[in-house]
Every structure is written in structure tokens, then in C-alpha cells.
Amino acid sequence: MIRLDRAGRTFKVRRNVVHAVRDLSFSVAAGEFVGCLGPNGAGKSTTIKMLCGILTPTSGTVRMAGLDPARRRTTVARRIGVVFGQRTTLWWDLPLLDSFELCRHLYKVDRGLFRSRLDELTETLDLGAFLRTPVRQLSLGQRMRGDLAAALLHAPDVLVLDEPTIGLDVVSKAGIRDFLRRVNTERGTTVLLTTHDLVDVERLCRRVVLIDHGRLAFDGSLEQLMATAPGQSSIEDVVTRLYTGGARPPGDVARQ
Template identity: 65%
Template sequence: MDAETTTGFIELDDVEKVFDVRRKTGFMRGERHRVRAVDSISFRVARGEMVGYIGPNGAGKSTTIKMLTGILTPSGGRLRVAGIDPSRERTRLAHRIGVVFGQRTTLWWDLPLRDSYRLMHRMYRIPDARYRENLDRCVELLDLGELLDVPVRQLSLGQRMRGDIAAALLHDPEVLYLDEPTIGLDVVSKSRVRGFLRDLNAERGTTVLLTTHDLTDIEQLCKRVMVIDHGRLMYDGALAGLHEVGESERTLVVDLERQLPPIRLESAPSVRTVKVEGPRQWLAFPASESAAPLVARIAADYPLVDLSVREPDIEAVIAKMYESATGM
């Protein structure tokens, strides 16, 4: 068993990041105050793990990733990725990591995708055969064939996201940081990207740290999830356990053939009808429970036309966790 297996491929020990912010208090006057974006976070990620790193806007997710890539230097604590201190050996680490920021691109704005990839080829000194193999694989699985000669500025957000994911993987990184990778994607593209990431992890053992507001990304890709809020790590474990801690609920939207009284299921006391609007009804049920038995019972007892399941909002889950922790 090697050192990375026992200690973690990614290691954070009491890591914090503090920013000094100047706030205007009057004409030509201001005061400085300290904002603790990341507050004494510690965790380990083993080589080959896919971990969801979630939280509301401003929680500290992107700040953590920027420290993991060496863009930001921690204010305190110890941080290592593959045994490397990111802020001190950023260039050395760059050859071992890939990064995708959902709201920013690493591609050249005025160049076609193909030319951006050629620049990556030279920058990372990727062997020719490996570059062609990786590019062909990404183009096929991310459906980029018709986009290679299109300037980045002319791509939609979803197309650019797929292009950015391919760019981050051309040099065979050992760890991939994904910050909102499915933002702006349609349902088909999301499914394609998720399948691609699953295959990447299974075939090449790429370590993935994923931040997202879409819980479906986490459910389909990650066995482990970490929750950060106000710079503190609030939860580290399975997604089902997060739902139990946060007492979160999913919503089953049911379309019936006609308007009926609220659905009542005596065999499922945890299910409650929260809204009725004509033939459509909204039913809330614990997020930790499977929707399949509930759907089967409704289909057996009611004239069902269509249905869909809506995932709980991450902010709502975290708010529930806070209420439980403070006894509110």
C-alpha cells in the first residue's frame, strides 16, 4: 500500500483562506475587515475517487479549488496534491491536474477549438500519438466533431463547456477539478458528459472533485459528498446520509387523467400532497427513499398520465442541516 493510498491523493489539514476587504464608510473614508472564505477545512481524497463538493453560492467551493490548483495561496494550514504544495510548485502540478470552471474558459476566444487544442498539445508537450488518441476520444464522446473549426466566441455555453472538458483532459491529468461542469447543458448533453466522466474514472482511475448545484450530477457520479457552507465543512459522507441529516424531500409531480381530490396513500404515511392544480398534483416524500414503490402504488390506484421527480434544492438541504445543528 503506497503513501497516497494511506494518506490521500489530495490532503487538506486545517486549511483556511482569509481576504482583507475594504468597505467604504463615508467620503474618502473606509475600514478594513477580514472575510474568512475557507475556515479550517480538513479532508482526504484517495486516488481514483469521485467526490461531490457542494454548497450554496459564496460557501467557499471555488476558493478551495483555486487553492488546490495553486491559483490562491492558503492563509493557514497544510495542503498537498499528489505530494505537491500547489502554491509553491504550481507549474509542476499543472501537468498532473485538469480544471474546468463553468463560468470561465481556458480556450482561446478568437481561435477555433481545433487550434486551442493544438496549443494545449504544445504547452503540455503531449506525445503526438497520445494527443491524437485523447482528442479523437473526446471529440467522439463529447460530440465535438462539427465544432472543431468554430471560433470559441461563437459557441453556446453548453458547447463551450464540452470543449473545455476536452481541453482539460488532453494531457492525461491524474486529478480533474470540475466547477459546475453541466451548467448551461441540455438534458442530452448532461447525460453525455456524465457518461463520459464515469468512463474516464473507471478506465483511467482519474480522481475527480466535482462542485455543482445539480444534485443529479452527484447522484449519478459520486459515492461521496462533502458539504461546505460559510467556509466550514458541514458534512462528509454518502448522499443518502446527507438527505437524512438535512431531512430533505423530493417532489413527485403527478399528472392524472382528470382532477381528483388530493392523493392519499395509507401505506406510505411519509408521503404528503403539498399542492393540487387541476389534474396535476405535487407530492413530497423523503429524499432518502426510492421513488419507484411510490410511483407503482399511484399507478395502481389512480389514472396516471405522466410524472416527474424533482430533486431537493441544495440550499434548502443545508438550511435544514443548520436548523438541526442549532436546535431551531
Template identity: 70%
Template sequence: MIEVDGAGRSFTVTRRKGLLRREREVVHAVSDLSFQIAAGEFVGYLGPNGAGKSTTIKMLTGILAPSAGRIRVAGLDPSRRRTALARHIGVVFGQRTTLWWDLPLKDSFTLIRHLYKVDQVRHRERLAELSDVLELGPFLDKPVRQLSLGQRMRGDIAAALLHDPPVLILDEPTIGLDVVSKAAVREFLRGVNAERGTTVLLTTHDLGDIERLCRRVMLIDHGRLTFDGTLDALRATVPEETSIEDVVTRLYTRTAEPR
């Protein structure tokens, strides 16, 4: 469902050198990245800040074109077929809403139906299903700006799934949520993956999300993939009593050492 073959993304930045001088430098945000994700997998994508996670997500969704290599999502080149790809993927950015700030939540869902050209009957059925599972009913008539963070996040997840995409890409979907809201979102995502076979790629700094949801974990640091395997294989790299938080911290420290 997702194929990444030798993908890279570089940026040219200008840095100040002295009072009047500027110097240009090429920064490699992602380098020679390769992995495949099969249909129905639930994969965690981890890395410290600045490791290249967000750049990868932007390339997978077509926001950025790779500087090198090849990417396919649902059989499409994301940067060349971005409009067509939108019908096959749902995306949730935990710190940015895709909903209309001043409109009632249900009106945002109606606009999304028109954007994706979803049949009205199918939209009604899907919205009823998502509203029931995510408990959206009590605040469907509220403007998005009046929703709590947990309510808005549930609304964003519903918006990403209204057109029933086979691929769901989540960037920090539980950031800032309280314990109850976080548990509800996790349970819903587990059901979407298990019952509908939706392929899920999850980036998060919350290792509780990884332990409860993901069977496979990928670690990226300095733009390069440093681990790709099962959660059990990740745990096996250190003593048995070590927590998953310590496992990941050690791997980050190891990969951060000068090469």
C-alpha cells in the first residue's frame, strides 16, 4: 500500500556569516529512505524532533516532492497525482485542524462530502457510524472553535475517514489529550485497523500509542531509517526489564553519536 524506495529530500537554507555575509547550505532532511507497508498494517514511525518524520509524511501525502528516489501510495505518485491520491488517503495532523473554525462541526462534514464527492446516502451512513463510535452527537451543532481539544481531535479523525480511505496517516493524533480522550481515540483507531483493514501509519512521541496500537515500528534519525521491525524485536535489543521508553531513548542516543 505504501512503497518508499531510496527517497530523499534536501533543502537549501541561508545562514548568516558575520554582519553582512550570507552563506547557503544544503540540508538533507531525509536520505536514502526505503520501506514498504502492506495493506492492513498498523505501523509506528518514531524519531526525535528534526529526525525527518514530518518531511516523510509530507512526501507521502504529496505536499513535498522527493529530491531523489521513488514513492508510491495506493499505487500513485503522491506529488504528481495529489488530487487523485486524496481520495485514497485520510490525514490527521494533531496540531492543525482540517475543520472550518467558525462553522458547526456537522457543516464541516458536509463540505468535506462535497470536496470528496461522496454519495449523500453513503455519507449519511458513514457519518452516523463515526458519530456513534466517536461520540460526536452532543457537539455536532457546535462551532469548531468552541470544541475542546479532545472533541476537535475526534472531529478531525472522523473528517479523515468520511470518504472511507484505505490508508490513514496520523501525525501526533493524541497530542494534548487527557487520559479518557486518549483511550477513546486509541480504541477507535484499533477498531478501524482490525475491522475495516485500513492501513495506518502513525507518527507520535507518545510511546503509549505505539505499545497499544502498533505491531511494527520504524525509527528514523538524521533522516535515515535506523530500525524497522516488530515491537518485540525492538524490546529484544536491550535487557528484559527495560521499558519501551528506555529502548527508544537508547536507540536515539546511539544514532546521534558522530559517524
């Protein structure tokens, strides 16, 4: 394409199509705890947003809890819980408890079930001291615990987490990791976690999916991930080498 500017000079405009996600295929079984890794701009958040129905893929098939999230967004929303670490789903100027009440109405949760779930989550996440505090006055760790509770009040089948421990101190991270482990093992909730914190992955995930440039770079267990770079003792070193092309998963390790 050629255009003229106001001075009559010509210049060329080139347009490049960038595929945020391309040829990416994987599935997550009920009850799994899967970590989704990748460098900034790899396509992780785009993938999560397609799974949640926020974005619609230009081609291919997406299923969440057996449903097409782009066509059945409301139904899918009732079956999943979502936490974005850098964005809250809570109402900023309302007390935390009022946010939970609004979530009850949004998800049409029976009042009796809501009360029992809220009591359980309040005890497990230690929310009692600040239930009546406006969300804007909560610390980051308190707000994150509130977001997790809000995402679980309707007892979703799947919990999607995007950087849930970002910016938290060591104690807060440990508490949230312990809570997520219990949600997965005791309730059987399927969890999909995207994070740059590899300690989250080591402590929680039995399986790792690595996305790079919108494509699947690795899909397997932590042990298989470590096997892609013999001699490396740190998961951080292994993942860094995969990001930079220093290691390639053997054919019998990566599940394409």
C-alpha cells in the first residue's frame, strides 16, 4: 500500500500479521493441576482468555468444561472460577463481604449453600478479620485471598489462575499455595495456572505446558521437563534454556 502525506511525499505502509496463538493443542483432564509457562508475549494470557470466552479464536476449536466458551459464555462462567493476579474481580469501594454477596447474586447461589461455603472459605483463607473492610483498604495479599474466595463461592469445576501470587510476600505466597493444593486434592477442582514464579510450579503442578511464540514448546511432567536439559539442577535454568532455544524437548518427551 502506498500513501501520500500532506506534503505530497510518498511512503509505503507494510502490515504484518502476528499470530498470538498458532497450532496450539493440548487438553487438561478433570482433577489435574497444570502449570502454563512461557516468556512475556508468548500467548499465555491470550490462551487463557480464549478458554474463558473473553476472546474468540479466528480458527480452531476451544472447549472449556465440554462447552464452547465463545458461544456459551454465561454457562461456562458458572462452571469456572477465574483469578487474574493483576486485576481484581471485587468491588473496590465496597466491603469484602458485600462483594461476596454480589457474587452470590451473579452466580445465583442458594443462600444456604453460599453461607456454608463462605464460612469454610473464611476459615481456610483467614478472611474473618477484614470481611467488613473496603476492598481498596486491603493489602495485596488480603485482596488476593478475597479474589480466590470470590472465584470459588459457586463451587466451580475448573479454577483458572493468571499470576495469582504476583507481588506477594513469602508468607502470603506459601499460604495461597497451600490453599490451592487443598482445593485441588480435597475437592478435585481442576486448576490451570499461568505464572512466572517457578516455585509455584515446583510446589503445585504435576504437569507443565510451555508456550513460546504462540506454539506448544513442551507438554509433560516436571521430571520430563528436567530431562530436556541433562546436567541442569534448577527448573529455572531448564526453562530459561527452553525459552532461548538452548534445549529442545526430545520427541518422546514433548506431547505434540
